[in-house]
Amino acid sequence: MSKSTSISGKNWSVNDYADGILRGDRVVLGRAITLVESNRPEHRELAQQVLEKCLPHSGKSFRMGITGPPGVGKSSFIEALGSKVVREHGRKLAVLAIDPSSQISGGSILGDKTRMERLSVEPNAFIRPSPAGRSLGGVTNCTHESMLLCEAAGFDTIFIETVGVGQSETAVAGMVDFFLLLLMPGAGDELQGIKRGIVEMSDLIAINKADGDRIELAKSARRDYAQALHLFPAKESGWQPQAVTCSSQTGEGLAEIWELLADYQEVVRGNGWFLENRKEMMIGWFRLRLQDELLSRLYENPAIKNYLPKIEAAILNGEISISNGVKKLLSSYDGKNL
Numbered sequence: 001m002s003k004s005t006s007i008s009g010k011n012w013s014v015n016d017y018a019d020g021i022l023r024g025d026r027v028v029l030g031r032a033i034t035l036v037e038s039n040r041p042e043h044r045e046l047a048q049q050v051l052e053k054c055l056p057h058s059g060k061s062f063r064m065g066i067t068g069p070p071g072v073g074k075s076s077f078i079e080a081l082g083s084k085v086v087r088e089h090g091r092k093l094a095v096l097a098i099d100p101s102s103q104i105s106g107g108s109i110l111g112d113k114t115r116m117e118r119l120s121v122e123p124n125a126f127i128r129p130s131p132a133g134r135s136l137g138g139v140t141n142c143t144h145e146s147m148l149l150c151e152a153a154g155f156d157t158i159f160i161e162t163v164g165v166g167q168s169e170t171a172v173a174g175m176v177d178f179f180l181l182l183l184m185p186g187a188g189d190e191l192q193g194i195k196r197g198i199v200e201m202s203d204l205i206a207i208n209k210a211d212g213d214r215i216e217l218a219k220s221a222r223r224d225y226a227q228a229l230h231l232f233p234a235k236e237s238g239w240q241p242q243a244v245t246c247s248s249q250t251g252e253g254l255a256e257i258w259e260l261l262a263d264y265q266e267v268v269r270g271n272g273w274f275l276e277n278r279k280e281m282m283i284g285w286f287r288l289r290l291q292d293e294l295l296s297r298l299y300e301n302p303a304i305k306n307y308l309p310k311i312e313a314a315i316l317n318g319e320i321s322i323s324n325g326v327k328k329l330l331s332s333y334d335g336k337n338l
Contacts, residue, residue: 095125096158181204205241
């Protein structure tokens with residue numbers, strides 16, 4: 001049976017959402033993403049039905065993750081590159097910008113729509129800020145589903161911006177085709193200041209703010225990273241990561257970055273890695289969502305709720321080890337299904 005939910009005084013059915021998304025209605029798309037992000041059971045059930053309807057129309061975009069430390073200018077970079085992509089290359093761009101979340105309200109703090117004013121008014125651009133919450137790598141649990149809805153709405157290019165506050169970026173790297181690390185010149189010891197793992201995951205390193213009196217610093221940082229990238233093992237994709245300089249303010253280097261993205265797609269589509277990587281992404285996200293669901297059911301189980309405080313007290317009192325505590329807690333299921 002098709003469910004419906006009331007929004008703005010109207011009962012929205014699965015078909016209302018799906019039809020609106022498939023015709024590219026950005027208002028309906030935004031409401032559908034709100035539905036996906038909701039924690040209410042009835043909303044989640046409806047959202048899954050909408051996703052099932054849209055799924056056959058998804059998967060045709062180029063997905064790029066963009067990360068970097070706070071202050072590097074991720075939003076300015078996305079607006080500058082995004083405007084170029086939309087205006088000069090005729091692409092339809094969706095930006096899923098993951099905002100830092102308030103630990104009190106859980107809401108979005110910065111509001112990327114106010115930070116990308118020029119891009120937000122482009123008819124072929126859609127910007128969606130979402131609170132990061134406590135999710136790994138600054139990626140919300142629903143980012144993947146939001147991305148699929150954007151693809152079904154006809155957006156052929158997806159940018160995903162992460163919080164970039166030192167958390168693991170594995171989550172976003174595991175859901176995009178291309179991973180870009182944005183850095184700034186003159187921020188101390190560049191190579192030691194960034195985690196090796198993030199650099200190793202990157203398909204491109206862009207030194208932003210390469211303008212004014214920072215041009216030489218940016219060039220120096222680019223040389224350092226270009227040398228470092230050659231020390232890493234070859235990527236399975238067959239792509240050789242590069243380091244470039246750019247300026248969101250002047251636009252310098254943005255054309256080169258877009259050309260590199262095109263070169264990358266030619267390489268990975270030509271050798272078959274693109275499709276193989278997409279398959280791995282789907283299985284990876286299935287397993288992550290499975291883990292989330294299992295944990296949720298674990299903590300909702302009455303036996304666990306009753307026994308958990310006792311186990312924690314025993315651990316704190318030094319009566320049992322943590323490993324033994326885990327075994328005892330799980331044994332309370334007594335073979336029951338989660």
